Amino acid sequence: MTDLEANAQQLAGANILITGGLGFIGSSLARRLVKLGAHVTLVDSLIPQYGGNLFNIHDIQHQVKVNITDVRDPYAMAYLIQGQDVLFNLAGQTSHLDSMKDPKADLEINASAQLSILEACRQHNSGIKIVFASTRQLYGKPDYLPVDEAHPIRPVDVNGINKLAGEWYHLLYNNVYQIRACALRLTNTYGPGMRVKDARQTFLGIWIRNLIEGKPILVYGDGMQLRDFNYVDDAVEALLLAAISSEAGGEVFNLGSTESINLKDLAALMVELYPSGNYEIVPFPGELKAIDIGDYYSDYTKARKVLGWSPQVSLREGLQRSLDYYIQHHTHYW
Numbered sequence: 001m002t003d004l005e006a007n008a009q010q011l012a013g014a015n016i017l018i019t020g021g022l023g024f025i026g027s028s029l030a031r032r033l034v035k036l037g038a039h040v041t042l043v044d045s046l047i048p049q050y051g052g053n054l055f056n057i058h059d060i061q062h063q064v065k066v067n068i069t070d071v072r073d074p075y076a077m078a079y080l081i082q083g084q085d086v087l088f089n090l091a092g093q094t095s096h097l098d099s100m101k102d103p104k105a106d107l108e109i110n111a112s113a114q115l116s117i118l119e120a121c122r123q124h125n126s127g128i129k130i131v132f133a134s135t136r137q138l139y140g141k142p143d144y145l146p147v148d149e150a151h152p153i154r155p156v157d158v159n160g161i162n163k164l165a166g167e168w169y170h171l172l173y174n175n176v177y178q179i180r181a182c183a184l185r186l187t188n189t190y191g192p193g194m195r196v197k198d199a200r201q202t203f204l205g206i207w208i209r210n211l212i213e214g215k216p217i218l219v220y221g222d223g224m225q226l227r228d229f230n231y232v233d234d235a236v237e238a239l240l241l242a243a244i245s246s247e248a249g250g251e252v253f254n255l256g257s258t259e260s261i262n263l264k265d266l267a268a269l270m271v272e273l274y275p276s277g278n279y280e281i282v283p284f285p286g287e288l289k290a291i292d293i294g295d296y297y298s299d300y301t302k303a304r305k306v307l308g309w310s311p312q313v314s315l316r317e318g319l320q321r322s323l324d325y326y327i328q329h330h331t332h333y334w
Contacts, residue, residue, distance in 0.1 A: 003308035004237060007244045012037035017084040019043045019071050019117070020051070020091035021064075024194040025133065025186075027056035028232045029088055029239055034063045036240075043080060043091070045070040050093065055332035056193045071113045078120040081128065086243050089117065089170075090133045092163065099159035110162035111169070118173045118181075130181040131242045134167040134252065135160070136298060138185070145226075146260075146299035149185075149252055156293060167252065174250040182248040184238055186255050187298050191232030191318060192325035196333050204229070208326050209334065210277075211270060217279035221292070223264030228257040228297035231318030234311040241307040253307065256298030259315050266315075273320055 016033055020026040021042025033040050042064055044052040057064060069076040071091045081087065092110050093099060099106035114132075121128050138161075139147050140154035155161045170181040188202060196205035207217045238255050242248045261269070267279035284292065303309045313321075326333065 004240055004244070008036050010244045011086075011240070014038050014085040015083055016040045016086050016088065017043065017080060018088045018090060020133075022046060022053060022056055022066070023051035023090065024056070024191070025189060025232060025235055025239075026088070026090045027053075027193055028191070029090070029236045030057060030064055031060055032236050032240065034060050041065040041067060041080065041084070043067050043069050043071065043077075045091075049095075049098070051195045053193070053195075053333065055329070071117060072108055074116040074120065077117050078124055081117070081120045082124050084125060084128055087117075087121070087128055087130045088133075088239055088243070089114070089130055092133065092166070093159065094135075096137065096157045096159045099157055099162070103158040106158050106162050110159065111165040114166035115169050118169055118179065121179050122173065122177050126177065126179055128179065129243060130170060130179065131239050131248075132167060132170045132181060132183040133239075134183040134185045135163050136185050136187040136254065136296065137293075138164040138167070139293075139296075141293045142296055145295060146256065146297050147254070148299040149254055149302055171250055171252070180249040182242050182245075182250065183252045184235075184242060184255055184303075185252060185298075186230065186235060187257075187296070188227055188229040189232055189235045190229055191322050192329075193232070194322075196326060196330075204322075207267070207270060208322060209330075211274045211323070212326060212330060214276065217267045217270065217277065219263050219267050219279055219281050220284045221281075223267070223281050224262045225292070226260045226262050226295040226297055227266070228260045229315055229318070230255050230257060230311055231313035231321070234313055237312075238303060238307065238309045241309050245307055247306050251302075251306065253303040254298040254300045255303060255309075255311075256300035257311050257315070260297035261315065269316065270319060270323075273316070274323055
């Protein structure tokens with residue numbers, strides 16, 4: 001029996017708020033929480049350039065509450081936070097390029113709004129438990145591999161700096177105000193429901209779209225950059241384990257995988273799974289090259305030891321499930 005199965009009763013009947021709830025990870029988390037018997041409220045702005053998509057909850061739309069609200073609205077968040085047992089704080093601006101083009105919007109969403117949410121919790125619901133979705137991007141270019149939580153933090157873009165601020169606000173409020181909060185540093189989460197109309201959320205999305213549309217996958221540089229990936233079900237499991245853990249407060253946890261792969265081999269694997277596809281090795285666009293971090297994969301030993309988490313879905317299996325999903329449902333995502 002997994003830690004989650006043994007302790008799932010903590011979530012049955014609980015009031016759960018998910019910011020970014022119509023997005024990729026938020027909707028997958030909502031689906032799992034509904035099965036566990038939780039009362040789920042989803043908050044999402046549905047701003048077009050972000051990840052929210054009503055189709056993501058088409059199968060559970062009558063089993064959750066949906067509030068179309070921007071997390072930057074402090075009055076709405078102060079109201080919504082009341083009476084909630086757990087907040088999964090997933091709303092964020094995820095595009096690294098967008099953060100460089102419009103740094104103020106990134107600051108407002110990934111830092112300022114997070115502080116407003118935490119203030120609302122302090123004033124209106126100090127007993128809430130918060131799990132914050134952070135990112136491996138804040139490490140920057142690795143000094144060593146795999147990257148553990150003790151690695152120096154050197155963000156290479158505005159997004160990384162603001163996500164770091166958002167993360168540290170959560171840890172501060174845990175340490176000073178005893179509002180139980182922890183952060184998961186996600187790495188290349190993918191799967192059904194991810195944004196595929198462009199590369200704002202993950203490059204894998206546009207790769208899948210190009211495959212299905214008969215366009216080549218474009219691999220930048222020499223394609224030798226190493227990455228690790230988590231299928232969305234595994235990321236959801238980590239979020240839930242963090243929520244029920246009595247030891248998670250004030251901690252940060254890397255997610256990661258036992259598999260790391262270079263991008264050329266990843267493209268070749270995807271073409272193997274979708275044989276009519278192809279890929280091309282092309283030069284880095286200048287604006288991307290400036291913020292590329294080279295090789296990266298995580299050490300998730302801490303999450304394994306403290307939370308009892310380890311990824312279960314192989315890269316091949318996860319990619320196949322993702323391709324199958326978009327072959328069937330692409331009209332809702334293009």
